[in-house]
Amino acid sequence: MPTIADLRQKVSETQPEPAEEMTRTLLAEGFDPMEVLEDGVMQGLNDVGNRFAAKKAIVLDLVRAGVTAKACIPLIEEALPKGSTPKNNKKIVLGTMLSQHNIGKNLVGTLLSIGGFDVVDMGEKNTPWDFYETAEKSGADMIAVSVVFAPAMEKFSELLSLLDEMEVRDKYPVIVGGAVTSQQWADKTGANGWGAQAKDGVDLARDLLGLE
Numbered sequence: 380m381p382t383i384a385d386l387r388q389k390v391s392e393t394q395p396e397p398a399e400e401m402t403r404t405l406l407a408e409g410f411d412p413m414e415v416l417e418d419g420v421m422q423g424l425n426d427v428g429n430r431f432a433a434k435k436a437i438v439l440d441l442v443r444a445g446v447t448a449k450a451c452i453p454l455i456e457e458a459l460p461k462g463s464t465p466k467n468n469k470k471i472v473l474g475t476m477l478s479q480h481n482i483g484k485n486l487v488g489t490l491l492s493i494g495g496f497d498v499v500d501m502g503e504k505n506t507p508w509d510f511y512e513t514a515e516k517s518g519a520d521m522i523a524v525s526v527v528f529a530p531a532m533e534k535f536s537e538l539l540s541l542l543d544e545m546e547v548r549d550k551y552p553v554i555v556g557g558a559v560t561s562q563q564w565a566d567k568t569g570a571n572g573w574g575a576q577a578k579d580g581v582d583l584a585r586d587l588l589g590l591e
C-alpha cells in the first residue's frame with residue numbers, strides 16, 4: 380500500500396502516470412486530500428525546485444514536475460469536501476504576476492470557489508495594470524495575487540502603488556502568496572494578508588471581507 384511519502388517520491392522523480400495512480404489509491408484509501416496535496420505533491424515539487432536551484436535539474440525537469448502535479452491535482456480537487464458553503468456574493472480577482480506558474484493560483488481559485496466566493500481568474504503573466512483594470516471592470520471586492528517567481532515581487536509592490544495612485548487602495552484588500560514570498564516580505568510591501576498555503580486564502584478573504 381503506498382504512503383504519502385511514496386507519492387512525494389514519484390512527484391520528485393517527475394513520473395506523471397505512477398504519481399497519478401498513487402494519488403488515486405491514497406484518496407480511495409481515505410487519506411486527507413489536503414495532506415495528499417501538501418505532503419505528497421507539494422513536497423515532491425519542492426524537491427524538484429531545490430534540485431533545480433542546486434543546478435542538479437534542468438528546466439525540462441520543472442516542466443515534467445508541472446505535468447506530474449497537473450496529473451494528480453484534479454483528483455485531489457475532486458476529493459475535497461464541497462457543497463456546504465453557500466455563495467457569499469463577494470468577488471475576488473485572482474492571477475499570477477509575470478510568471479506562468481499557475482498551479483498554486485489554480486488551487487487558491489478552487490478553494491475560494493468551494494468557500495463560496497465568486498472568482499475572476501485572470502490567468503497568468505498579469506501586469507499591475509491588468510489587476511487594477513479587471514478589479515474595476517468586474518466590480519471586485521478583493522484582489523489575490525500569486526507570486527511564484529522573484530521578479531514578480533517588485534511588480535507586486537508596483538500594484539499596491541498603482542492602487543494608491545488611482546485612489547482605490549482602500550477599496551481592494553490585496554492578499555498574496557506563492558513559493559518565493561514570506562509573511563515578512565508581504566508585511567513590508569503593505570499587503571493586507573499573506574498565506575503560506577492555498578487554504579489560507581479562504582481564511583484571509585473571510586476575515587478581510589468581514590464574513591463571520
Ligand code: B12
Nearest residue numbers: 428445478479480481482483525529556557558574576577
Ligand atoms: C513546476 C515549476 C515550473 C513549471 C510551472 C508549470 C505550471 N504550469 O505552473 C515551469 C516549467 C513553467 C517553470 C518555469 C520556470 N521556473 Co519554475 N518551478 C516549478 C516548481 C518545481 C513548482 C512550482 C509549483 O507549481 N509549486 C506548487 C504550487 C502549488 O506551489 P505555489 O505556487 O507556491 O502555491 C502554494 C502556496 O505558495 C500558496 N499560494 C500560491 N499562490 C498564492 C496566492 C495567495 C493569495 C495565497 C493565500 C496562497 C498562495 O498556495 C499553494 C498551495 O498551498 C518550483 C519549485 C517550488 N518550490 O515551488 C519552481 C520555481 C518556482 N521555478 C523557478 C524558476 C527559476 C523558473 C524559471 C525562471 C526557469 C527558467 N530558467 O526558465 C521559469 C520561469 C518561467 C516564467 N516566466 O514563469 C524558481 C523560482 C526562483 C525565484 N526565486 O524566482 C523555483 C522556486 C525553483 C527554484 N528553487 O529555483 N517552473
